[in-house]
Amino acid sequence: MTKFGFLILIIISQMAVSCSGRKPKLDNKHLIPEKELVSLLTDIHLATGLLTLPSINAWASSLDSITSYYQIIEKHGYTKEIMDKTMKYYFFKDPKKLNKIYDQVLGILSERESHVEKDSFVVLARNLNLWPGKDFYSIPSLSGNDSTMFDITLSRSGYYTLSFSATLFPDDQSANPRASVYLSSPDSIETGSRKYYNSIDFLKDGQPHNYKLSIPVPENKIRHLKGWLYDFDIPFNSIQKHVKIENISLIYSRLAI
16 A cells, blocks of 8 residues: 555544444535545645655644644635545545546656656756757857857866767768867967867768767866867868757766766
């Protein structure tokens, strides 16, 4: 039995404590509508979870759990008596319907939990992403600036993973389209020593492809990560460029991933 299922039985037992061993005579008049009952039971379960948090528990220490449930019932516009009657009716007269209501509550809770986990993951991913540039690049650009050049200062040794999605369209005329990445020290001249990594060659099929490059930075020294997300061999005449780069991230790790 789930924690929530146990909670439901506790509520029912509290409400039915005055009943004898015989099934009471109940009717379905003036019951809480199913949709509103689902919402009410969902809030009760959420309140149960919140009461387990130390900060909330300390604030609500003067209230017992049953009192808290009754406050939720009143917040939804119903009385304890109506809630008692509704739960007794479903428990004794229509337990299958109660199970369906219970399933709806679990579905809502599961969906909310999924949203919370997804939102938490998005926030975490944003916090870990060291990429300082734009979220995406579309070339040709409406702004007229089609440069994807980057220069990122790396102050920690370890491993950096550059990831992105690139779509190179069939009408793109660039020669040897690729992503080029290299490391340089701040004290080196522009034409000085560079540590180049294997370029990432793009597929020209009009479909998005995911690319990833692992960049080890062994020395505990400030380095500059430089390059172009979209690079190509320089032609003698102007060419048609057509590419889209998105989902860009730069993730740091002390150990190789």
